[in-house]
Amino acid sequence: MTTTTHENLLNQVLDYTNRADPYPIYARMREHPVLVQDDGRYIISTYAEVRACLQDPRFSSDLQKGYSQADQRIVDEPVQVSFITMDPPKHDWLRHQVMMHFTPELINGLRPRIEEVASALLDAHEQRARLDIVDDFAYPLPVIIICELLGVPREDVVLFRTWVDQLLLAVDPGQAANKEVVQQAKSARAELRQYMGRLIDKFQQTPGPGLISAMLHDTTQEKHMTKDELIATSLLLLIAGHVTTVNLIANSMLTLLRYPEHYERLRREPSIVANLVEEVLRYEPPVQFIRRTTLTEVPIAGVTIPQGAPVYPMLASGNRDPLRFDDPDRFDPDRPDIEHLGFGQGIHYCVGAPLARLETQVALLELARRLQEPRLVEDPPPYRESAFLRGPLHLLVSQSVARNHGKH
Amino acid sequence: MRIVVDLNRCQSYGQCCFAAPDVFHFHNAEALEYDPAPGEARRWDVLRAAKACPVQAIQIGLDDEEEEGLQGEKTHDWSYQ
Amino acid sequence: MTGHINETIAPERIVIVGASLAGLRAAEALRREGFVGQLTLIGDEPYPPYDRPPLSKQVLGGRLAIEHTTLALFQRLEAQWLLGVPARRLDLAKRRVLLADGRAVDFDYLLIATGTRARPWPDAEEAALDGVFVLRNRDHACQVSARLASRPRHVLVAGGGFIGCEVASVCRDLGLDVTIVERGPTPLGGVLGSTIGQIMAERQQQYGVHLRPGAVVTTLQGNQDHRLCGAQLSDGCSLEADVAIIALGAIRNVEWLFNTDLSVDGRGIVCDPYCRALDSLGAVVENVFVAGDVARWPHPLYAYDHQLLAVEHWGNAVEQAAIAAHNMVSPSFDYRRHTTLPRFWSSQFGFNIKSVGLPTVADEVVITQCSFGMGRFTAVYGRQGQTVAAVSFNAGQVLPSYQTLVEQSAPFPPDLHAADRPARAQPMPAGFPAQGHPKYDTGMEPYTVSQP
Numbered sequence: 027m028t029t030t031t032h033e034n035l036l037n038q039v040l041d042y043t044n045r046a047d048p049y050p051i052y053a054r055m056r057e058h059p060v061l062v063q064d065d066g067r068y069i070i071s072t073y074a075e076v077r078a079c080l081q082d083p084r085f086s087s088d089l090q091k092g093y094s095q096a097d098q099r100i101v102d103e104p105v106q107v108s109f110i111t112m113d114p115p116k117h118d119w120l121r122h123q124v125m126m127h128f129t130p131e132l133i134n135g136l137r138p139r140i141e142e143v144a145s146a147l148l149d150a151h152e153q154r155a156r157l158d159i160v161d162d163f164a165y166p167l168p169v170i171i172i173c174e175l176l177g178v179p180r181e182d183v184v185l186f187r188t189w190v191d192q193l194l195l196a197v198d199p200g201q202a203a204n205k206e207v208v209q210q211a212k213s214a215r216a217e218l219r220q221y222m223g224r225l226i227d228k229f230q231q232t233p234g235p236g237l238i239s240a241m242l243h244d245t246t247q248e249k250h251m252t253k254d255e256l257i258a259t260s261l262l263l264l265i266a267g268h269v270t271t272v273n274l275i276a277n278s279m280l281t282l283l284r285y286p287e288h289y290e291r292l293r294r295e296p297s298i299v300a301n302l303v304e305e306v307l308r309y310e311p312p313v314q315f316i317r318r319t320t321l322t323e324v325p326i327a328g329v330t331i332p333q334g335a336p337v338y339p340m341l342a343s344g345n346r347d348p349l350r351f352d353d354p355d356r357f358d359p360d361r362p363d364i365e366h367l368g369f370g371q372g373i374h375y376c377v378g379a380p381l382a383r384l385e386t387q388v389a390l391l392e393l394a395r396r397l398q399e400p401r402l403v404e405d406p407p408p409y410r411e412s413a414f415l416r417g418p419l420h421l422l423v424s425q426s427v428a429r430n431h432g433k434h
Numbered sequence: 435m436r437i438v439v440d441l442n443r444c445q446s447y448g449q450c451c452f453a454a455p456d457v458f459h460f461h462n463a464e465a466l467e468y469d470p471a472p473g474e475a476r477r478w479d480v481l482r483a484a485k486a487c488p489v490q491a492i493q494i495g496l497d498d499e500e501e502e503g504l505q506g507e508k509t510h511d512w513s514y515q
Numbered sequence: 516m517t518g519h520i521n522e523t524i525a526p527e528r529i530v531i532v533g534a535s536l537a538g539l540r541a542a543e544a545l546r547r548e549g550f551v552g553q554l555t556l557i558g559d560e561p562y563p564p565y566d567r568p569p570l571s572k573q574v575l576g577g578r579l580a581i582e583h584t585t586l587a588l589f590q591r592l593e594a595q596w597l598l599g600v601p602a603r604r605l606d607l608a609k610r611r612v613l614l615a616d617g618r619a620v621d622f623d624y625l626l627i628a629t630g631t632r633a634r635p636w637p638d639a640e641e642a643a644l645d646g647v648f649v650l651r652n653r654d655h656a657c658q659v660s661a662r663l664a665s666r667p668r669h670v671l672v673a674g675g676g677f678i679g680c681e682v683a684s685v686c687r688d689l690g691l692d693v694t695i696v697e698r699g700p701t702p703l704g705g706v707l708g709s710t711i712g713q714i715m716a717e718r719q720q721q722y723g724v725h726l727r728p729g730a731v732v733t734t735l736q737g738n739q740d741h742r743l744c745g746a747q748l749s750d751g752c753s754l755e756a757d758v759a760i761i762a763l764g765a766i767r768n769v770e771w772l773f774n775t776d777l778s779v780d781g782r783g784i785v786c787d788p789y790c791r792a793l794d795s796l797g798a799v800v801e802n803v804f805v806a807g808d809v810a811r812w813p814h815p816l817y818a819y820d821h822q823l824l825a826v827e828h829w830g831n832a833v834e835q836a837a838i839a840a841h842n843m844v845s846p847s848f849d850y851r852r853h854t855t856l857p858r859f860w861s862s863q864f865g866f867n868i869k870s871v872g873l874p875t876v877a878d879e880v881v882i883t884q885c886s887f888g889m890g891r892f893t894a895v896y897g898r899q900g901q902t903v904a905a906v907s908f909n910a911g912q913v914l915p916s917y918q919t920l921v922e923q924s925a926p927f928p929p930d931l932h933a934a935d936r937p938a939r940a941q942p943m944p945a946g947f948p949a950q951g952h953p954k955y956d957t958g959m960e961p962y963t964v965s966q967p
Contacts, residue, residue, distance in 0.1 A: 082916040083884060083933035091934075113934030115886035122889065130455040300453075300482040322932035365490045373912050375488060380452035383486060436587030441568070442830045442858040445911040446867060463890060463909045465862035467573050470566060471583040495587025 034063045036338060039314075040200030040413045046406035048314070048413065049355070052343035059327035067199075068329075068337045069315075073347035073367070075327050076339045081372040085318040085337065088113045092319025092334040106254035108262035110374065117373065120259060123251055124377060127240050133380050136171060140385055143170050144392040152396065156403065159421035163393070164275035165268075168385055172267035175381070176260065177236020178225065186221060189214040190265055198412045199317070199338075222257045222264075237263065263378075271382045273312035273410075273417025274303070275389045280421055281306055282390070283402040285357055292394045299387045301359040306386075307345075307368030309357050314342040314416045316370065341367040342416075400425045436471050436495040437480060443491035453486050454479035526623040526802075527552040529843065530612055532602045533628030533768075534558025536566070536586065537807030537832035541626050543590035544840035554594040555620055557612065559629075559768075561599030562653055568829055570656040571681040572862055576688055577664055581657055602629070602771045607800065624843050627772070627784060627792065628807045628836065631765035631827060636673075641735040646743030647759045650678060662758055663689055670694070671746055671756035673732045675702030677861050679762030680719070684863035687722045694725040694754055696732050696746075699948065707906060709946030710880050711894055715864075722864050727752070735759055765827060767809050777803070783811040783825045788852040790839035806839040807832040815854050816903070816924065817873050824873070828859045856922060865890060869911050872896070872904030872921035874945070881942040884913065884933045893917065896945055897927025 035055050039048050055061060055071035062068050070076050079085050086092070089111055109120035144167055151157040173180050195201050196211030229239040238260045241251065251259065282289040282302070292298055318337045323330055331337060344367045346354040351363065369376035376382070393400075403422035410419045437457075439450075446464035450457070457472040457480055472480055484492040529545060531538045534556045542556055558564070565584040573579040597614065604613040605625075612620045633649035636642035646667070648659045663670070663686065670686050672679045675697030686693035695702055701712030702719060716726055727748060734747040746754050767783045777800060778785035778793045784805045785793045790812070792803040805812075808831075811823040818824075834855045842850045861868040874880075877896035885892035893913060896904040901924040905917035920929050928942050 078916065078919065081913060083913055083931050083935075086934055088934065114884065115889065115935045118886050118889050118891065118935075130452045133452055134455060297478055297481075300485050304485045321934060322930060363490070364485060365488070369488065371488060371912075375447055375912070379449060379486075383449075383453075436585065438566070438587050440830075440833075441860050442869070445914070447912070461573070461862060462865040463867060464911065465572075465867040467569075467578065469579065469583055470569075470587065471585065493587065493589065495589055496591065 034065065035061065036063050036067055036069050036199075037065075039340075040198075042200075042409075042411065042413075045409040045413060045416065048342070048416075049346060052340060052346060055340060055343055056347060058329075060329040060331065062329070066335065068331050068335050069340055070326070070337065071340045071343040071347075072327070073344040073350035076341065076344035076367055077371055078326070079318065079337070079339050080367075080370055080374070082324070084321050084324045086113050086321050087111050087117070087318060087374055089317060089319055089336075091321060092336055106252075106258045108258040110262055110266070114373065119249075120251070120255065121373075121377065123241060123244075123247070124237075124259060124263065126244070126246075127237050128377065130380070132175075132237075133384060136175065136381070137384060137388065139174065140167070140171055140388045141392070143167055144389055148392060148396045154425075156422060156424050159279050159393075159423055160272065160276050160418055161420065164279070164389070164421070165272045167275065167389055168268040168271035171381075171385060172264060172271075174235075175237055175267070176264055177229070177234050177238050178264060182221070186218060186264075189217045189221075190269065193218065193265070194269060194412065194415065198414045200413055201411075218261055219257055222260050223253070226253060226256055226260070267378055267381070269415055270312045270376075270378070271385055273415060274306065274382055274386050276417045276421050277310040277312060278303060278306040278386055278390055279393060279423075280402070280407065280418055281310055281357055282394075283400060283423065284405065288357070288359060289394065289400075292390065296391055296394070298359060299390050300383075301364075302390065303383055303386050304364045304366065304368075305357060305359040305361065308351070308364065308366035309345065310416075311342050311345060311366070311368035312415065312417055313368070313370075314414060315340040341370070397423070397425050435474060435477055435480065435497065437468070437484075438470065438493045438495065439466060439468055440491045440493070441466065443489050445489055447488045449486040449488060450483035450492060453483035458483060525552070526550070526844065528555070528622050529553070529624045529626070530555045530557065530620050530622035531626040531628060532557045532612055533626075533630055533807065533809075534560070534596065534598060535564050535628070535630050535807075535832075536829065537628035537630065537836040538626070539564040539586055539588075539836075540833050541628060541806055541836035541840040542592050542594055543588070544837040545844060546590045546592055548841055548844050550844050552623075554592060555597065555622075556594055557597045557600065557602055557614065557620065559599070559601035560652060563596075563598070565653060567651075568860075570653070571650055571678050572685065574656045575650070575660050575663065575682065575685045577660055581653055584653070601768075605772055605775050605777075607775050607777075607803070610802070622802075624802045624804070626804045626806060626836075626839055626843065627809060628805070628832075629768035629771070630808045630832075631767050633761070634763045634766050636735065636759075636761045636763075638735070641737070642761075644735060644737040644741055644743045646757050647735060647761065649761045650682060651765070659758075659760065663691060667691065667758040669754070669756045669758075671696065671732070671754060671759040672762055673746075673759060674762035674764065675699070675726075675728070676705060676762060676764065677703065679760065680715070681861060681863045682760050682762060683719065683724050684722070687724060687864070692725075694727060694756070695719070696727045696730055696748060696754075698729070698731050700728050701946075702726065702728070704946065705875070705948065707874055708877065708880055708896070710943050711906065712946065715866075718864050718866065724864075727754075732759075765808070769809055776800075783809045785823060786810050786812045788812055788815075788854065789842045789850045790835060790853055791842070804839040804843055806835040810835060812853060814857075814873075815852075816856070816921075817876055819876065819898075824857070826857050826859075826873075828857055830858045831855070856918065866908045867911060868906060868908055869914055870904060870906040871914060871918045872902075874904040874906060875947055877903050877945040877947065879927065879942040880945040881928045881940055882937050883929060883931050883940065884910065884935045885937050886935050895920070895927065895929055897942065900927050901925070902927045902929055 038051050059072040059075040109117045147163050192210045192214035201207045233239050315338050369379045400423045407418040407421050458468045461467045564586045601615050603615045633651035670693040672683050672695045675695045683693045701709045701716045703715050704712040730748045730750045732746050736745045738744045769779050772779045776794045778795050786805040790804045792800045792805050808827045811825040814824040838851050838853045859870050874896045877898050879897045882894050891909040893907045893910050902920045907914045
């Protein structure tokens with residue numbers, strides 16, 4: 027099934043004017059489970075097909091194995107990539123190096139610290155009539171936590187924040203054709219690699235706290251990561267460990283503000299928070315789609331995807347598929363079937379999912395505890411540029427200051 | 435409380451191990467072992483684990499199944515010939 | 516005897532013989548489907564239904580207390596439970612189950628879910644030696660677990676099937692010396708074939724198991740205190756052993772039905788795809804259904820030459836029980852067919868083994884993905900150029916796509932081009948023993964069934 031240019035649904039999703047509500051476009055995509063766009067990109071938009079694709083070994087995460095017509099990849103030089111864009115067996119080995127340290131004990135042990143940071147962030151704003159949930163809370167919280175988890179000095183956030191933004195801009199398929207963006211991203215990536223390399227050198231001399239030093243000094247393995255592999259892996263954890271969680275927290279709060287009955291319920295029944303977060307992962311996932319390529323011809327839902335094609339499994343679309351979810355456009359934390367695609371499926375299932383859940387659950391509980399009758403100042407709020415890592419750029423909320431229940 | 439994990443459905447994502455580490459863990463690389471009778475104190479951890487499972491393999495049983503009166507008497511030591 | 520269910524009369528009394536996983540899930544399904552009549556469950560064990568897979572894994576290894584294996588309930592049952600008493604006879608004409616204690620239980624509809632028991636050591640005197648065990652039920656699991664905790668010097672496992680291998684794996688976890696004696700050329704040859712079985716053999720040896728393939732235990736020897744002290748093998752060797760686990764397969768609990776006209780023998784009870792029991796002429800027996808390990812039925816994917824499928828899988832007990840229960844209380848136009856794909860899992864020697872489909876019917880096997888350095892691989896089985904099963908080893912997250920290949924009987928070998936495919940991925944003979952071996956016989960008798 028081919029489409030003409032003005033019907034290129036993927037480009038419509040990428041178009042910033044649709045950032046606040048891409049869901050009607052996803053619905054149109056779902057009329058055909060697999061669609062080829064006029065630029066040769068394939069989109070998979072229905073739940074069953076997205077899920078099948080994510081677990082099918084014929085689909086590769088190694089984008090170098092594919093051709094690209096519409097995408098300019100920023101990876102032209104042989105730069106070490108992280109395991110998120112690798113296939114087995116290398117992917118499995120690298121992911122395992124991380125998972126050996128990313129244990130339930132480690133993550134659950136962070137809870138008190140996450141609570142402490144969340145509370146302190148809101149302390150700073152409790153006398154104010156307005157706050158920006160993103161800048162004042164949803165961004166700093168995961169950044170602080172991931173830095174502590176990894177052993178990255180917190181004062182360096184100010185240093186790498188810009189580089190991360192520049193790098194991510196080029197990852198977004200909407201921007202990837204923009205030569206200036208691509209160039210800036212390359213130099214940002216070089217800066218980040220240098221930064222991480224120096225940090226690793228420091229840890230090599232003197233072991234420090236955090237996961238990076240732990241992976242560096244791990245003596246239990248026969249084989250070790252090379253320095254380049256450790257740099258790539260550490261950068262992946264640093265970046266993925268906060269840019270997505272910011273959006274999960276912000277998307278959750280936005281949804282609760284739009285459905286104040288659920289916000290009120292969270293205040294009465296804190297135990298509902300886990301259900302809420304899972305439903306947001308379905309309803310407004312922070313990662314809206316991902317990217318694959320085919321290792322061979324793949325017939326799927328009546329379409330044959332050629333080898334090496336750029337393929338976009340649309341996670342957020344699958345999550346709203348009426349063939350899978352009853353009343354999919356209804357935000358319902360009590361729905362019994364919550365088998366969503368928000369963290370993916372298969373071997374690349376989000377490594378950080380347990381941390382993201384924990385941070386978001388703590389964040390929402392703290393917000394609900396502290397903000398009485400918050401109101402959205404602007405709906406829709408201004409969104410980030412990215413259609414891929416989608417969330418509000420700012421989430422302005424007004425609160426009644428007169429009766430606050432914060433700590434002093 | 436009692437629970438059952440459908441180990442055919444389970445794909446060893448381990449999200450349950452994070453949500454309720456006293457109840458779920460991997461034996462060796464990825465064979466899930468769990469406590470089918472985790473006790474009331476773990477209820478909320480287990481509910482979170484059930485929600486977090488990417489394949490929804492965790493089922494939570496009714497409370498108070500003791501009311502069913504399942505304590506059958508051992509009437510005899512029967513055995514087949 | 517046309518096989519028609521009288522659709523105008525709803526059953527008032529349903530009796531389920533067999534109070535383990537299949538019986539319990541059938542009872543729940545009956546209530547869920549709206550059955551409000553009298554429900555009776557009969558079980559030969561004096562315990563509420565409990566989960567068996569942990570018995571050979573974490574219970575044996577001392578990691579889980581036996582009481583914790585009692586199965587969760589998902590539905591209020593309001594049933595009569597007759598536990599600790601086996602069924603002795605079935606009187607189809609009177610619609611009556613006769614129990615071993617003389618009681619009679621009448622039914623309108625009957626579900627047979629009596630499952631299997633462990634095949635005992637054939638010599639009664641040797642079987643009675645102190646230190647000789649089977650492992651099938653709670654009591655066995657407690658006994659064996661206690662004995663292993665006392666750190667025996669040499670454990671002998673007779674039989675290298677799933678139970679035998681899992682027991683040996685627990686022994687190695689506990690640091691105990693263990694020998695597996697297996698009739699076939701490799702362990703697990705009857706369920707995975709000897710080609711994959713050879714990989715398992717190497718893995719077991721890496722874990723320190725002493726493996727004696729191509730042999731059987733002929734005699735168990737006791738000392739003057741009637742304690743096990745050793746064994747003789749068919750290859751002439753003798754072994755020291757103070758504990759022996761007899762893992763020579765399962766016997767279907769069907770003897771209580773031999774007096775009836777049901778189509779039943781040691782391989783199980785024949786039923787149709789709707790779980791209705793058939794008589795010796797292949798006609799549907801009114802109001803009698805079958806589910807679980809005792810059932811034999813035609814599966815659409817595996818009915819080569821009219822063969823019937825019988826499996827000892829947890830998943831089958833659950834699914835077949837639900838289908839049987841639904842059909843018991845539904846008009847025939849609303850019947851569901853039991854076409855669910857067989858699936859099983861095993862955990863042993865650091866491998867999480869998961870299977871979809873039926874490897875035993877295969878003639879070839881090919882490894883499609885492997886990362887031996889990570890201890891992870893996937894094998895696909897084919898029969899005459901069609902995919903019939905896939906088994907993953909520490910690779911559960913790729914199995915769903917293989918399930919699709921099996922459901923579609925996709926061409927074999929599959930053309931996956933996986934990034935981690937082995938350099939030389941040629942199909943090899945699967946290595947299953949020639950058909951007719953009782954261990955994995957799926958049933959060769961042709962049968963006829965009247966259409967609903």
